[in-house]
Amino acid sequence: MNKLTVALLTTIAISLPQVASAADKAGMEKKDSYRFVIIPKVVHPWFDLVNDGAKQAAAVIEAQTGSKVKIDYSAPQQADVVQQNQIVESSISTRPDGIAIDLLDASGNRASLEEAIDQGIQVTVFDSVPPEGMKLTSIGNDFCEQAEIASHRLAELLGEKGEVAIMMGVPTAPNHAIRAECHKKVFESYPNMKVVATGIDNDSIETAQKQAAAIMQANPNLKGWVACDAAGPIGIGQAIQEAGKVGEVKMVGLDNLPEMLQLIRDGVADSSSSTKPQMQGYWAVMAMWQQSIGIETPKYLDTGIAVLTKDNIGE
Amino acid sequence: MQPNPFLSVLRNPLVGVFIALLVIFVISAVASPYFLTSYNMSVVARSLAFVGLITIGQSMLMMLGELDLSLGVIGGLCGVVSGMLMINLGLNPWVALLACLLLGAALGCFNGLMVTVLKLHSLVLTIGTAGVFGGANLVLTKGVAITNIPKEIQFLGRGDLFGVPMPFVVMLIVLIIASFVIMKTPFGRYIYAIGDNTPAARMLGIKVDTVRVLVFTIAGMLAALAGLLMVTRLGTAQPSIGETWVLPPIAASVIGGVATTGGVGTPLGAILGAAIIGVIENIIVLFGVSPYWQGVVSGFIVVLAISFDSISRRYIRGDR
Numbered sequence: 001m002n003k004l005t006v007a008l009l010t011t012i013a014i015s016l017p018q019v020a021s022a023a024d025k026a027g028m029e030k031k032d033s034y035r036f037v038i039i040p041k042v043v044h045p046w047f048d049l050v051n052d053g054a055k056q057a058a059a060v061i062e063a064q065t066g067s068k069v070k071i072d073y074s075a076p077q078q079a080d081v082v083q084q085n086q087i088v089e090s091s092i093s094t095r096p097d098g099i100a101i102d103l104l105d106a107s108g109n110r111a112s113l114e115e116a117i118d119q120g121i122q123v124t125v126f127d128s129v130p131p132e133g134m135k136l137t138s139i140g141n142d143f144c145e146q147a148e149i150a151s152h153r154l155a156e157l158l159g160e161k162g163e164v165a166i167m168m169g170v171p172t173a174p175n176h177a178i179r180a181e182c183h184k185k186v187f188e189s190y191p192n193m194k195v196v197a198t199g200i201d202n203d204s205i206e207t208a209q210k211q212a213a214a215i216m217q218a219n220p221n222l223k224g225w226v227a228c229d230a231a232g233p234i235g236i237g238q239a240i241q242e243a244g245k246v247g248e249v250k251m252v253g254l255d256n257l258p259e260m261l262q263l264i265r266d267g268v269a270d271s272s273s274s275t276k277p278q279m280q281g282y283w284a285v286m287a288m289w290q291q292s293i294g295i296e297t298p299k300y301l302d303t304g305i306a307v308l309t310k311d312n313i314g315e
Numbered sequence: 316m317q318p319n320p321f322l323s324v325l326r327n328p329l330v331g332v333f334i335a336l337l338v339i340f341v342i343s344a345v346a347s348p349y350f351l352t353s354y355n356m357s358v359v360a361r362s363l364a365f366v367g368l369i370t371i372g373q374s375m376l377m378m379l380g381e382l383d384l385s386l387g388v389i390g391g392l393c394g395v396v397s398g399m400l401m402i403n404l405g406l407n408p409w410v411a412l413l414a415c416l417l418l419g420a421a422l423g424c425f426n427g428l429m430v431t432v433l434k435l436h437s438l439v440l441t442i443g444t445a446g447v448f449g450g451a452n453l454v455l456t457k458g459v460a461i462t463n464i465p466k467e468i469q470f471l472g473r474g475d476l477f478g479v480p481m482p483f484v485v486m487l488i489v490l491i492i493a494s495f496v497i498m499k500t501p502f503g504r505y506i507y508a509i510g511d512n513t514p515a516a517r518m519l520g521i522k523v524d525t526v527r528v529l530v531f532t533i534a535g536m537l538a539a540l541a542g543l544l545m546v547t548r549l550g551t552a553q554p555s556i557g558e559t560w561v562l563p564p565i566a567a568s569v570i571g572g573v574a575t576t577g578g579v580g581t582p583l584g585a586i587l588g589a590a591i592i593g594v595i596e597n598i599i600v601l602f603g604v605s606p607y608w609q610g611v612v613s614g615f616i617v618v619l620a621i622s623f624d625s626i627s628r629r630y631i632r633g634d635r
Contacts, residue, residue: 043606075606080559082545086362090600093355094347107462107551111473119354171458200458 026294033068034061036288037091038281039101041173042079042203045257046230046277047102050126053281054100061289071285072096079170079203081108088112092119098288100139103128106174110134122291126280129174137287137297139280140175146305147179147228150252150273151186153307154224157250157270161192162223165215167199167208167236169229179228179254196222201232205259208235209242216243223249230255233272237263256306261313272308279303328572332587335620339594347601355597357480361548363593364482367586368541370564371486371493372423372534374585377568378497379530380510380577381437383426384561385445389535390542391557392452393419397543398461398552408468416539422448423535427528445561452554461552472548482544486586489537493582506530510577567592570621591620 038054040047051073058069074091076083081104089112091099099116103109103125110131116123123136130136154164166183169176180198187193196219199211208231216222216239225240227233233253237260240249246268253260253272263269280303287297343350369386376383393415400411426444430437474481497503505526508516517523541560546552564585565575571588573580595613604612 072603073606074600074603077606077609078559080555081549081553082365082556083559085549086358086596087600089358089362090355090597093349093352093358093597094601095349105460105551105553105555107460108549108553108555111548111550177459 027290029293030065031067031293033070034097034289034292035070035072035094036285037072037074037094037096037099038284039084039087039091039099040073040075041084041102041104041170043075043077044203044230046255047075049256049277050102050281050284053278053283054285055281056278057282057285057289061285069285069289076104079104079173081105085109085112088116092116092121095119096121097292098122098124100124100126100284100288101128102126103130104170104173106131122288124284124287124291124297126284127175127275127277129178135299137291137299137301139283139287139301139303141275141303141305143175143178144182146254146273146275147182147226148186149305149307150226150254151183153271153273154226154250154252155186155190155193157252158193158224160190163194163196163219163221164224164226165197165199165212165219165222166195167201167212167225167227167229167232169200169227169232170202171200173203173229176228183226183228199232201227201229201235203229203231205231205235205238208232209238210235212236212239213242216240216245216249225249225251227251227254230257230260233269234259234263237268240268256308261308264308264310264313267310270309274306274308276303276306329581329584329587331623331625332571332584332591332620335623336587336591336594338623339591339598339616339620343594343598343601347598349601350598353478355601357475357478359593359597360483361480362596363586363590364480364486365541365545365548366560366563366567366593367486367589368489368537368544369560370567370585370589371489371582372537373564374568374571374573374580374582375493375497375506375530376437376534377565377573377575378506378510378577378580379527380513381430381527381531382441382565382575383423383437383531383534384441385422385426385448386534386538386564387557387560388445388449388452389419389422389538389557390545390560391554392422392448392455392542393539394542394546394556395452395456395461395552395554397546398464399455401465402461402463402552408465412468412543415543416536419539419542420532420536423538424528424532426535427531430531431524431527456552456554458554460554462550464546464550464552469547469550472544472546473550482548485540485544489540490582490586497582502526502529507578510574510579512578563592564589566617570617591617 054071058071061069074087084104113123125136126139130138168180187195197215201208225236251269253269256274260272283301290297349355397411397415400406401408429435429440471481476484505521509523542556545556567589568585571584573585595616599609
């Protein structure tokens with residue numbers, strides 16, 4: 001054995017335990033403080049619930065570990081991918097311990113997310129699908145399943161026949177697009193049901209109301225509605241009430257905003273197929289915390305879907 | 316008596332907005348350790364570049380006494396058309412970019428011709444054309460982004476030149492050219508003359524309509540340039556590009572001393588105004604301002620900035 005081989009083997013022998021101990025040390029070093037950034041799609045009450053969940057997680061970590069945890073919540077004023085990217089990039093400047101983002105458009109957000117990772121900042125996505133090929137932890141629910149629950153329930157309410165309409169949300173948002181597609185497939189599976197109109201509300205209650213009112217005017221035989229975002233069903237509910245068609249036009253809503261729950265209590269909506277925004281915020285912070293101390297996190301965390309009806313939403 | 320050089324500098328109309336920007340810079344640098352980092356400066360510069368290009372075009376139109384509310388959607392439409400040419404039709408990316416610059420110029424020219432030939436009010440006309448161009452964008456894309464923009468052109472949006480982001484370099488070049496044209500050429504003087512007093516400009520023999528159409532065309536081309544640079548930045552042609560580029564360029568121009576009635580202002584002043592807005596947008600995130608307070612905070616700083624400019628104009632430069 002020559003000297004070079006001996007030297008190499010000695011180096012490997014010395015470094016192996018160090019590599020092993022580095023892996024073992026993940027999560028063993030305590031930090032005094034953490035700061036995580038939550039970036040939603042837009043200023044919207046649904047995301048306030050995500051923020052509530054994030055703050056709860058921060059309080060839990062503080063209580064259990066004694067480390068200070070700060071949540072910076074920074075939302076675009078409009079659902080615009082350019083504006084959202086600017087917020088991501090400005091947030092990178094502040095060197096947080098992690099960024100959790102609800103992507104407006106996976107491909108359009110990609111460059112900014114790559115920049116964050118290049119700068120050594122961990123990124124987690126919630127309520128959306130990560131850009132193709134990027135290994136990011138994603139927190140949310142099965143968007144297709146959520147839509148299928150709503151559209152099957154509407155079909156059941158209508159006796160599996162009649163004209164229905166879909167409010168599509170933001171067409172470029174992947175989760176909205178997935179829901180729209182799955183709604184359509186479900187209705188196609190019922191031979192006596194027909195999707196006669198689709199509206200685009202861009203996650204705005206006001207736009208949803210206008211679109212729904214116009215669609216109901218143009219389609220007097222319309223019997224039911226489903227939606228693809230949280231704002232949509234609230235606007236649809238207002239339009240149904242204003243048109244005096246409560247009971248005549250059925251709706252199965254989406255998510256659990258207070259207005260949605262009130263529509264269910266008032267009998268304007270039958271029910272809602274709801275994501276769990278607080279849980280998404282909570283686990284987004286937990287995932288970022290784990291990543292920041294070196295622990296590998298799962299590819300996907302499913303927060304599940306709740307079917308909200310008059311019987312289980314309380315007063 | 317020799318004029319005091321210090322007072323001469325203070326009397327420059329850009330001094331007020333420049334000092335306002337400087338004050339915001341200093342306060343931000345003191346209040347946030349992250350503000351002056353090279354990374355953050357490049358973030359601010361890059362985001363300024365896109366709105367800045369539209370601002371240059373809009374400020375030239377405002378000097379003329381016109382407005383084009385469709386510039387943002389022209390940027391978005393040209394962006395998605397470039398994506399379609401490159402991806403769906405397989406056109407050479409550089410040819411596609413050039414074609415879409417010309418498309419932007421053509422759309423701007425269309426606005427200009429409608430204003431001059433049909434004597435339409437530019438504000439009202441461009442509300443309509445913004446709807447048409449924005450609608451065309453949705454018809455072409457069905458709201459879905461065009462992905463896989465070729466890597467060979469992505470350096471235009473993502474790259475840098477000696478650490479300065481490429482879009483900012485492009486905007487600086489455009490600003491220098493626009494400033495030269497406005498300040499040093501007869502064409503620039505015609506713009507001021509038309510904006511100041513159109514009938515008098517006509518009597519002087521200035522081809523008012525030709526100048527108007529040309530400025531609309533230039534503004535359309537700059538909007539297209541902004542949209543194309545954003546496509547190369549994102550690596551995708553997003554249908555939503557330009558949706559937020561409508562009001563900030565107008566606000567930036569007004570903050571920068573461009574009169575909405577025409578005849579007053581410079582593209583440089585407008586860019587300083589855009590820089591104030593850009594820095595405010597950045598520090599709002601750095602300071603962790605609640606999203607519900609962002610409008611209040613940014614609006615308040617803008618009011619402070621234009622008040623400061625007004626006060627400096629009255630008491631330092633002696634304008635009345």
